[in-house]
Amino acid sequence: MARKLPATDVVIIGLGWTGSILAHELTGAGLSVVAIERGPWRDTATDFPTTYAQDELRYHIRHDLFLRPAQETMTFRNNASQTALPIRTWGAFMPPNGAGGGGVHWNAQTWRFLPTDFQPRTHLTERYGAKFLPEDMTIQDWGVTYDELEPHYDKFEYLCGTSGKAGNVKGQKQAGGNPFEGPRSREYPTPPQKQPYGPTLFAQAAKEMGYSPFPQPSGNLSQGYTNPLGLTLGPCTFCGYCEWFGCGNYSKASPQTTILPSLIRRPNFEARTNCEVLKINLDKSGKRATGVTYVDTSDQEWEQPAELVLLCAFQLFNVHMLLVSGIGKPYDPGRGEGVIGRNFSHQVTSNVNAFFDGKNFNPFIASGAIGMCIDEFNGDNFDHGPHGFVGGGYMGAVQTSARPIVSTMTPPGTPRWGAAWKKAAAENYLSSYQVVTHGSCYTYRDVYCDLDPTYTDRLGRKLMRITFDFHENELKMSQYLTDRLAEIAQKMGPRQIAKRPRTGPYTIKDYQTTHTCGGAIMGTDPKASALNRYLQSWDVPNLFVMGATAFPQNAGYNPTDTVCALAYWAADAIVSRYQKTPGPLVQI
């Protein structure tokens, strides 16, 4: 039996990037906020000291920072003809856990989406005709534009101190930046990171081929920076332990380094960690959330009443929470109706390994978001007419790590183990280099999330079931991008390259990215989206759902900048409009 607690203005489910942003904005507006977080409290000093944080075995191989699958997992199948089975070891993505969420262990690649990424159906239909898109492709416009999000992108980047070079300031193209990006209101807060040899060589080759290389925007900072909240970050030390690790150098933008130390000083904020929300409670009408029920580690259930509920967990868990709480109509792929679980997507990445003679890349001089990239083949920056697919991605030399256990590259034909493998690994460690593509993933009628008919979690709730496979459009895109990338790699002068385009079927075992998207998407039509343009539930107006959950499909970029821009956009709508007149912010 749940014990009822005194009501609060706002309850937040999950204290990662979006929960921290919303908590900071709403406590700043005078509201009392309680954040309920499934995992532990984490802070830089205690949890990621530089004396032991760089431990590949503990963090990369043994997944120390991630949610334990025994606590919550999901089932997976490639298509409806298969029986889904539970994921018992994380593979394709790494669900975050604890204060800071994925913001603790991201690589900090801080990209904005292209303006046309927000209206792909309208844009692609206008340019290529409706018949150009595959019949079962379900991509949608977001209902929000790049121009509307620009101030919120800017706010997040200045929170983080993002290091980069603008390519377009107020419509004026800037030399050295990304010429394809949407207009920014101002330059990045800090200059780009210094580039190691690999990215430098890539940029030189790309430039010779007529492309416009630019430094990847990075949340691992090039220099010290004090953000508008008074928090100070230091310059990145190129240790190469970013993704899947916490940063003990105060160099990587995370909730810990940019928000939480300020937030915890506010008397109207409270975090309850190691507490797992069971469901969002609704009143009898089913149209109003009354708060949440959660369970603590002593197995005591608590009811936390609130005027406003913000669902800020990782994308997959947001969808699960909506499904188990009975909010919104579950998606039915047969009829193509319903909104919860609809338009699930992921990311389509690929790479080219290049093996050189007489070059030393010092690949361990690494940083999660360092690198030189080109954007000629992203979004609709190139004519898709002759190619028969839509979408694209950036590509580049992104020197994130060369850790000993998983980063060792050997040329094709090398045995997988034994003396010959060891010899090849040692010979190629310094002189081989991987370049990558990071592509979009569009959505299809038969790709979705729902509740599993068989498996339940430890709390008795049905697990969520993912039904996902790559479609021909994405595989063609990956082949095309990888071919273009290979041309640049070849220009870098290797003795041998290995092209590794993404191929089907999608496997849940191998890491792709942690960029799962969709499942409760934003849009303009309540029949085709779970959330309106302000991330407000169409069905339960005092519920807002954050994160990549709202992405109608995924673009060819890392999602965090857009996730956090949307969080600021929603926070602004809540403070400036919803608080004055609670109710639906969009009338149909």
Place this chain on the structure above:
Amino acid sequence: MRASAACLLLLLGSSAAQAAADKQAFEEIARGRYLAIVGDCAGCHNAPGGAPYAGGLPIETPFGTLVSPNITSDRETGIGAWTDDEFVNAMQDGIRRGGEHLYPAMPYTYYTKATRKDVLAIRAYLETVDPVHNEVKVNQLPFPFNVRASMVGWNELYFKRGTFELVAGKSDEWNRGAYLIEGLGHCGLCHTAKNAMGGDETTRALQGSALQGWYAPNLTGDPRTGLGSWSVEEVIAYLKTGHNNASAATGPMSDVIVHSTSQMTDADLRGIAVYLKDQPAANGESPRPVSAEDRMMRAGEAIYLDNCAACHTSAGTGIPQLFPALKGSPSVQSTNPASVIRVVLRGAQSVATDPAPTAPSMPALGWKLSDSEVAAVVTYIRNSWGNAASPVVTSDVASARQQLSQRSD
């Protein structure tokens, strides 16, 4: 509800007290609140989780532990029944109601320099704080120090009843700083060395002192070990936010910044900075730096590059507002290296304040560096980039490690 109950209690209290203060002397109360901040009353009289000024915080002294008393206006367990004169006697003569002597952990030796008007303003403010019934057993010293009468002789030797005199020829700022530091601010309680009996070594005022496993640094204008190399603005920023471009506050100073200096006016902080920077450095020759070719220095450099340079930089410059500079650092070059050895062994977290909430930490290295390695790296940072200070030897670190192992803080 709580506030109105408090008011009711105050009314009842005042009807019984013989010299009722003016309960709506707003300016007096507000001034008193500020002066209580300057005097850092909360630093000792607030216990973690306890009500404001209700006492109960154990205070470590070289002679044993004292527990701070309740100074709320509770009539039975606080000071609500005291007359103004009794309050002034306690603050300025170290004699509490009933005639017993206070121990100088209560800095009456400094408060004696404050004006009676300022002391009574503090009283007026404390009268407005919620009275809390909290009985505290203050004296937990071992024999013979628990005999309060012993303080009669001590006062004869080390206590001078005094008033603050303006110094002609010094600026108003300087004199304001002098009044605050010599009086309510009681900086010397930690920063002036003590003799064997706990009295101030007045000839070495503010030149630094060991306490609680730290070394409270030299606050004089000494360019190497004091504040001589900091601008007035840097001193103000340090006191206001706990951080400046060169350094970060940690250890017992964190509490002082939280409860006191971060809430002081810029004008008062300026006065403090001006006065301190004008205090004469100790006589004596500056040490010559240990040669970079010294075996210990070379070992220290290698350890430094592996363990320290990522944050403090290979040039020892640190990162402004985040990682302290070691180059030119007064704490690093301190005559007594206790603090720097402690920070290397145990790590430390700097203070969080509203303007600078990051509170960056240094991780502990004691578990991975041996005594001789710590000695080498500390010697290295004390004698590189233009720094100069006595070398630290392995036995210094061993003894610091042993002493720290007895401490829970």
